[in-house]
Amino acid sequence: MKKKILIIDDKESIAKIISIYLSQDFDLIWFDNPIKGIAWLQEGNIPDLIISDIKMPEMRGDEFLHYLKNNELFKSIHVIMLSGEDSTSERIRLLSEGADDYILKPFNPLELKVRVKKIIQ
16 A cells, blocks of 8 residues: 655645656645645544645645644654745754755755655655
C-alpha cells in the first residue's frame, strides 16, 4: 500500500508539479488551504507526510504547522514546509517548531522526491 501525502498549497500549479513527480510512489491529496486540510484530518484521515506552503490566504502554513504540532492526534505527522522566501530566521523557527524540512521555491521536484523518501520510507 502506498504512503499518503497531503499537499496544502493555494497554487494548483505547485500541486500538479508535485503530483507529476510523486504520484507514482505515493497516494496524494491536495487542498488549496489549510482549513480544508484540517477538516479532512478531523474526519479521521492521517497522512504519512504533509507538504505545506507558508504564504496562503485564510490561514498561513506556519499557523497550520503550529496547529498540527500542538494537537495530540496530528503532532507525529511529518511536515515539509515550502516557501518563496529565503529567510534563515523563518527556516530556523519552523524547523524548531516541528517541521521536518524546509524547501525554498522554486524547487527541484527530483530533490523534493528524495527528501520525501528520506523522511517517510
